[in-house]
Amino acid sequence: MTLEKENFLRTKLVPCLQRLNPAATPRWGNMNVQQMIEHLATDAVPCANGRLNITDIVTPPEQLQRLREFMMSEKAFRENTKNPLMPEEPPVCVFKTIQGAVGALQEELIYFFEVFEKNPALVTRNPFFGDLNFEQNVQLLYKHALHHLRQFGAEPLVH
Secondary structure, rough: HHHHHHHHHEEEEEEEEEOOOOOOOOOOOOOOOOHHHHHHHHHHHHHHOOOOOOOOOOOOHHHHHHHHHHHHOOOOOOOOOOOOOOOOOOOOOOOOOOHHHHHHHHHHHHHHHHHHHHHHOOOOOOOEEEOOOHHHHHHHHHHHHHHHHOOOOOHHHHH
């Protein structure tokens, strides 16, 4: 299953995002399409590829195992899952266009796969799920991407 999820991240996520209507209203949350793509491009993937140097794990140690079990399961993130590290109001867009945000995401994904190909034993720190290897990062990125695609009504594009 990891290979299927890896393939999705390598080849299908970006086209799915490119097909989203930039004016789409989210089913939940207050990010627009570009803010969501920038969230993946500047937070989620850089955390997984090690460009974002995370030192602290915000999850209490006694909850970490249960959270990691959820992460590795096929259960989806709940709608409106709050990220305590993100402001209540989404930040102003960094990129001038959605295409720029998608390009940045694609670069971060390419770097993600390159860094783990060069160092398969690499472990990166996620502030919620702790220290993750390649397989765990692929699972989390996949689950996170599907969550945001569902947020904008793109489930059929994923299959």
